[in-house]
Amino acid sequence: EEYVDGGFSRRLSDFGAITLKWREGNIYLMTSVTERSTTFREIWSYRPPLSVRLLDKGMVTAFDIYNGRLIKALYDTKTGFSTIYFEEMQLTTIPWLIKDIIALEDGSLIMLLSKDGINGAIAKFTEGEFKIILQDPYLKGRGIDYNNGQIIFTSSYEEGFMDAFSVDVESGEVFRLTEGANLEKAVVLDSTVYGFGHSRQEKGMSIFTFDLQSSPYVVKEVEPDDFDPAAADYTEGNYLKKTFLHFLNPILRAPLVSYDGEHFSLGFLTLHLSHDSNHSMTLMPSFTFGTNKLSLTAEYSGQVFEGVNAILTVNLGVPEAPIASAGLSSELFQLPLNPSTRFRSHAYIGLDTSGGITTSVPLSLNGNLFSISLEPGVRVSNGKITPLLALDATFSPTLGTSVGLGVGFYEDFYWYINGAQLLYRINWGWSPLFFLKEMGVGIEVNGSNTNLDHSAMYLFVNVGSTIGLGDLFPKIGIQYSNSRLGLYLGLETRP
Structure with missing residues (x-):
């Protein structure tokens, strides 16, 4: 649905999606499907009210559209590496699972990454160079957004909450945008933070709005395990x-x-x-x-x-x-x-x-x-x-x-x-x-x-x-x- 001036103005479609992008009047969405016991992703283009087109399908984990052309990330579960393609051209391969990807106007790519299901990172790929901007185990959100040199993300830096934060692309400085929220993803538009997350009052998900109040935030470091693991006797497990x-x-x-x-x-x-x-x-x-x-x-x-x-x-x-x-x-x-x-x-x-x-x-x-x-x-x-x-x-x-x-x-x-x-x-x-x-x-x-x-x-x-x-x-x-x-x-x- 389209959200305008504090409310939903019209229903655009009944399509389900795990990722949604709006580019140049088109809605691009990625869905998860299963055929012959194999699960993969499909990427669709939709221009309301009737134009629907299947763009690609495969083991895709993230995508974006740049100048009307598809950028996608494919993940190999055996090697643990992701490969990024621009149409059919291979751009790079990295040892991370790519959860979200954004193409900037200059062609640079901003990515939300994950490894081993626990470690998260935000990275930038530009002119053939891959650079980690922020890396810690708190990045649990579904996606990222970009606004005036800042990457918007959600993170559980404080126990019991999932707030919106931003990180400066150049300096790596982190800023807090909300406090006491529980958001899966957030975007910033016209000095307002829009986010969605699980509602405590209604069935399903809810959309929340917050006045933008950006303040510097220092991420607490996780203390490393500096002790020797305890010795323990064990026997081989019977997997069957x-x-x-x-x-x-x-x-x-x-x-x-x-x-x-x-x-x-x-x-x-x-x-x-x-x-x-x-x-x-x-x-x-x-x-x-x-x-x-x-x-x-x-x-x-x-x-x-x-x-x-x-x-x-x-x-x-x-x-x-x-x-x-x-x-x-x-x-x-x-x-x-x-x-x-x-x-x-x-x-x-x-x-x-x-x-x-x-x-x-x-x-x-x-x-x-x-x-x-x-x-x-x-x-x-x-x-x-x-x-x-x-x-x-x-x-x-x-x-x-x-x-x-x-x-x-x-x-x-x-x-x-x-x-x-x-x-x-x-x-x-x-x-x-x-x-x-x-x-x-x-x-x-x-x-x-x-x-x-x-x-x-x-x-x-x-x-x-x-x-x-x-x-x-x-x-x-x-x-x-x-x-x-x-x-x-x-x-x-x-x-």
Whole structure:
């Protein structure tokens, strides 16, 4: 959005970006994308309202535009070196990760650097010479800016804060611009400091303004470790064992409660993730009171090799579900339409213990505010061929609104609609372990053929925790199910 005279005057786009530049009426942005299990960056040019163009993609960490031409930095994770290119011409290679880069009018380059994930630096490259201007471990911000010979940056020089500072390009003298702020990035314009950072009052990020008050600042030196390391006995670690134990330790735990108007079900969900995020597993045991039935659903998804994933599912005590199923999924293509909208397709084939074989070719169109998927397929079981079809769509026009709907065919025609609307932000905690985030209303309706199978309207509260339970959503309302009107109760991980 465009920020003018103390407010947002107009929305320029709904594109998501990790870096944004405004040059000569064009918006240039860098996004992070994943194709066939490989993550890289794309650089786009956007001139409102309709002109969108992909400029480059690769292992880019920073970029800028100089006289309409692209300057980019590529990082090699194996060597730890970054290479800077002007269009296709190589300028220099340095032993740093380049987090941000600015091209000045004279062609010089100003860079925000990082090394080993802890040490930060600000440097200048001009006429073939690379020079470090400022180097210390406090530079944790997302980017830099340039104003009248001063490089604007954010740093945690004082514990608990991330203030805006500037450093003189020639002398290296540091100046404080804000005090007591918590900013990810800052710019200076017309004697005003503009910065963005995490808000303590609203969901997401906020933009802050400060009157420019520049004063010299002396950076405290970090005392070196001048003592000999203590001797310690140790044994060689078993990496495979540690990796397996890490995978077994869940990163998320969530209790689940549901009431269908007749029986209560109590469950527990755990999410497990490998170090490289290429393997995941969910476990969900549950117990239904009244019928006294215990069930377990376990799902595993992992990368077999680049672009191909294996999916394994086990269902114990789950009605009308095969005991086990296995499948392979491979991405076919990705087509970027703009910085935040991509058209994807992959192929899937699977079999289960009932003797059925399922194949499908899902298609999806995903953006920042919506997701649409179409999944045609075929299932072969006991010599019978059954066509499959699913069409699903979700929309999130605001941070507090979500709508989902879908139709499909699996032996019978089915359909559903659901939605949630945030009403009030609570942001209040009653103990060090739990706190209330927000409150809202939701609906869910589903049916088969022309029949209404279930509908509910409810109030929900978003409960956060500090003990690894993630966000929980207790729900209470009314429901119409099994041709009866009754009480609706639930505890889930989504509104």
